[in-house]
Amino acid sequence: MVSYFVPRGRFLLKAGNIRKAIQEQQQQQPKHVQQNGNWPVLRHFRQLPSNAASNESTAAKPKPERIRQQTQLQLRRNVLSRWTGFLLRWAPMGLCVFGAIEWQLHKLRCGRDGTQRTASEFQSRVYCSLPLRIMSRCWGWLAACYMPNPLRPYIYGWYSSIFKVNIDEALYPDYNHYTSLAEFFTRPLKEGVRIIDANSPLVSPADGKVLHFGSASDSLIEQVKGVNYSIEDFLGPLQTVEQSNEPLSYAEALKRKRDGSTELYQCVIYLAPGDYHRFHSPAAWEPTVRRHFSGELLSVSPKVASWLPGLFCLNERVLYMGKWKHGFFSYTAVGATNVGSVEIYMDAELKTNRWTGFNVGAHPPSTYEYDELLLNVKQPDQPGQKFSKGDLIGQFNMGSTIVLLFEAPKNFKFDIVAGQKISVGESLGHIADRN
Structure with a gap:
């Protein structure tokens, strides 16, 4: 129941x-x-x-004092959230407006003074403050990652079509041979694809575009037309105390021949992302010292080079100074954004694109901060390092720039024009007959 x-x-x-x-x-x-x-x-x-x-x-029932404290705390939180939302919403737009105003004012100043429109000191510092080294290291890591075999034809084919890579010149024209993007960037060429001009005293060290060339007898020389950089900031101090104490200009002190028969010249060659990324010796020469400047990793594209003065003095670079048959000779590989590293085959101790910490906006107080290594130290069982014309020197893991600064007779004439495409082994100039 x-x-x-x-x-x-x-x-x-x-x-x-x-x-x-x-x-x-x-x-x-x-x-x-x-x-x-x-x-x-x-x-x-x-x-x-x-x-x-x-x-x-x-x-x-809560006490009145506790209610008042909770109300004040909630009010503070509401004010903070409103200001945070306001800054996140409008601060980027305000920065853009400020940058546009500063850009236009600098443009007006350049027009009033009749000078070329280049970056101001403020614009240069803002550009150098970008985390380009972090981006370059991430890109270097990504490029070195293993590429699955089915994706290689699509990724490398897309890259070749975008940057106009001539894969038929490569030693291995099959895309499946390259296990990573870094290996594809630094691909070797077939034997005989690049002919070294035997009659020219100076040939192109790399495939690329001629940015600028000409005399380097003044303290300021051109990196592109109308945009200069300091030769002393680029090379660093003179090697010997005797050179420093001589009452001569920096360019004159570099010369090995002081009889007035020679002059300093320069040539700048830019390697695009689709170019052959290895670089060779342009002449028969002997390096005596290596300097590694750990600077910025700014872009070295022609547009940036024509906008930012002293670009080559700001960027990380590996500089080799020595001599050739006509006197002083220097060979510089300049780093750039997304260049994972600059590799020199004869220099195993060289390490570029190192981690330097989160020093955003920090610049070295002087371009004289560098690591120096003396080469060709006289040893009985080890001959000095010498290069012949066309010898392989190193490679970039992405496009960058080669700068040649050399001493040659005053009747040396360039065989190139600014802006032209050039390949390894093609003549850069010749010594004209005085008659």
Whole structure:
């Protein structure tokens, strides 16, 4: 037999009177509880004494001081969130507007002074403050990652079509041969694809585009037309104390022949991403010292080179100075954005693109901060390092720039024009007949 009694306090209540008991319980509850319309749970029928309920409501009621503190804290949070949202929303636009105004003012100043429109000191510092070294290291790591075999034809084919890579000249024209992008960038060429001009005293060290060439007899020389850089900041101090103490200009002190028959010249060749990334010796010469300048990794594209003065003096570079048959000779590989490293095959100790920490916007106080290594130290069992014309020197892991600075007779004439495409082994110039 099923019981029709349910417990209610100390009494038994008939099941038919349950609705009446629920209504009485609802009448004893506070008004805000009644307005919610929540149906009471049957297992909570036991009623609390009136004094106990009043004590519980009093204990649950927060104190006025606590309410005031919570209100102030919530107000602060609301103000902070509103200002944070305002800054995140409008600060980028404000920076862009400020940059555009500064750009236009600098443009007006250049037009008023009649000078070429190049980067101001402020624009240069902003550009150098970008995390380009971090980006370059990430790109170097990504380029060295293993490329799955099915993706190689698509990735390398897309890269070749975008940057106009002539894969038929490569020693291995099959895309599946290259296990990573870095290996594809530094691909070797077939034997005989590049012919070294035997009649020219100076040939192109790399495939690329001629940015600038000409005389380097002044303290400031051109990196592109109309944009200069300091030859002293680029090469660093003179090698010997005797050279430093001589009452001559820096360019004149570099010369090995002081009879007035020679002059300093320069040639700048830019390697695009689709070019052959290995570089060779342009002449028969002998390096005597290596200097590694750990600078910035700014882009060295022709547009940036024509916009940022002293670009080659700011960037990381590996400089070899020595001599050839006509006197002083220097060979410089300039680093750039996304160049994972500059590799010199004869110099195993050289490490470029090293991690230098989060020194955003920090610049070395002088371009004379470099690591120096003396080469060709006289040892009985080890001959000095010498290069012949066309010898392989090293490679870039992405496009960059080669700068030649050399001493030659005054009748040396260039065989190139600015902006032309040139390949390894093609003549850069010749020595004209004085007659």
